[in-house]
Amino acid sequence: MxxxxxxxxxxxxxxxxxxxxxxxxxxxxxxxxxxxxxxxxxxxxxxxxxxxxxxxxxxxxxxxxxxxxxxxxxxxxxxxxxxxxxxxxxxxxxxxxxxxxxxxxxxxxxxxxxxxxxxxxxxxxxxxxxxxxxxxxxVLYAREDERRRLRHELHDSLGPILAGISLGLHAARRLMTREPEQADELVSHLEQELQAAIAEVRRLFETLRPPALDQLGLLPAVREHIDLLATRMRSDEDSAEQVSFELHHVGDLAALPAIVEIAAYRIVCEALTNVARHSGAHTCTVNLSRDKGVRVEVVDDGVGYSGRSGRGLGLGSMRERAAELGGTFLIESPPAGGTRVVVTLPVHPVPASR
CATH class of the missing domain: 3.30.450.40 (GAF domain)
Structure with a gap:
């Protein structure tokens, strides 16, 4: 050539x-x-x-x-x-x-x-x-970084648990005929370790994609998270204020691309966590809508954006998730008070599989 x-x-x-x-x-x-x-x-x-x-x-x-x-x-x-x-x-x-x-x-x-x-x-x-x-x-670098993270997580957290269970089972097998009571006690302990391993596997899965999205879909998953958050706040004896949550939606929020669905869910959860921890609000409204894209709006009647503390990481995470998809992020304190978070996420057609 x-x-x-x-x-x-x-x-x-x-x-x-x-x-x-x-x-x-x-x-x-x-x-x-x-x-x-x-x-x-x-x-x-x-x-x-x-x-x-x-x-x-x-x-x-x-x-x-x-x-x-x-x-x-x-x-x-x-x-x-x-x-x-x-x-x-x-x-x-x-x-x-x-x-x-x-x-x-x-x-x-x-x-x-x-x-x-x-x-x-x-x-x-x-x-x-x-x-x-x-x-x-x-994208390739990000994928390899995520694989490396998962490999380390499996090696450092799940690996030792499973190795310990394996050694315990060998010991229990030897004790079954000679000291059955001690063997039974060891098996009970191994059951607890196995439950811990299962919980760790679930945690690793949740870092990839929230199970609620697969089981329920975006809108029911958000509703479930709101109910869970409200229940936790009611059971928290140190919480002086209780927040009344409302959820409204417009448009078809089903069959979204996975990356948009995850981003919208994570953003709502992070915004609601900020409301529960820092706002001092009495009411909070979540508005989800879809037209050409997905619009997420979380509004509360609390102390306002400028009066919050400890909000850097959460807001930074929401801003990054929106930016990754080419969307927009806005946080403001309206003249009437409170805080308003608005995020728009574009929805592009999913390429047909070959």
């Missing part, structure tokens, strides 16, 4: 020159391995083929890099040409002078205009592909 860095088409002028540059750019587009390599290649072709003193191509920053490539030294008055995509600015191409101090000929202006007109969509797509590649890498 040809190395794009060694592309050296024959010299020509006029229309043949324009075709030669177009051919070189197409070759670069086809063989570039990364968006930054593509930008550098386009800049190098324009700098070399048009004998320009300075070329700078910018398509805006992306998660993969700054989106800027430049070569040469500016000479005289620069010429800046906008790059557009679907009528919106997507970057710009800046050139200045010939390397020998001569101005850029009109025929080369026309070539640059044509390149700028056609490069906008191509480079915009390249940037999106670069962002997508980085995003996919981020």
């Amino acid at each position: 040809l190395d794009p860095r060694r592309w050296r088409p024959e010299r020509a002028s006029g229309p043949r020159r324009r075709d030669r540059i177009a051919s070189a750019l197409a070759f670069r587009l086809e063989h570039a391995q990364a968006p930054d390599e593509l930008l550098a290649g386009v800049v190098a072709i324009l700098h070399g083929e048009l004998e320009l003193a300075f070329v700078r191509l910018e398509i805006g920053p992306g998660v993969w890099g700054d989106g800027v490539a430049a070569i040469g030294t500016p000479v005289g008055e620069p010429l800046t040409l906008p790059l557009t995509y679907q009528g919106h600015p997507s970057g710009q191409l800046t050139v200045s002078g010939r390397r020998r101090g001569r101005p850029v000929p009109r025929r080369d202006h026309l070539v640059l205009l044509e390149i700028a007109r056609n490069a906008g969509p191509v480079l915009h797509t390249a940037r999106l592909l670069g962002d997508l590649r980085q995003s996919l890498d981020g």
Whole structure:
């Protein structure tokens, strides 16, 4: 396969020159391995083929890099040409002078205009592909981090419990004929350890996905959590205030993508925990609705956002969950008092399985 860095088409002028540059750019587009390599290649072709003193191509920053490539030294008055995509600015191409101090000929202006007109969509797509590649890498890293966490959890917490149960069963088997009472006592102890192991397995499962979502769905799971929280507050002798909770919903909240469902549930639970611990509220209303996305609103009549303490981690978690999905997070204290948390989560179609 040809190395794009060694592309050296024959010299020509006029229309043949324009075709030669177009051919070189197409070759670069086809063989570039990364968006930054593509930008550098386009800049190098324009700098070399048009004998320009300075070329700078910018398509805006992306998660993969700054989106800027430049070569040469500016000479005289620069010429800046906008790059557009679907009528919106997507970057710009800046050139200045010939390397020998001569101005850029009109025929080369026309070539640059044509390149700028056609490069906008191509480079915009390249940037999106670069962002997508980085995003996919981020998903893979996150997945491996989660696997590592689970491996450590299994090794450090569940592993010793199961190993202890195994040793205990061997000891009980030896004692059954010689000392049956001691064996029975040991088996009872092993039963307790087994229950602890089962509880640990459930805890690990809950860190992945709350079981209530699988068993009930989002709306019933939220209702169950509200009932459980209210019961705990009533049984807490140290709690001076009792909160009256209400749940309202609009739209179809069933069959949501799993990632949206988990985020909405976790956000509601965290917001309600803040209300129970810090608000001093008498009433709290949870509003869940779905239109194009899911909207979560938790409103209380407590002391207000500015008067709360110890709220950093909980609010940070809600904000991060919304940001991960491209949603929005708002917390405010209305003039009438209390606190209002509003989160919107976009819902994108789930890709069909192949």
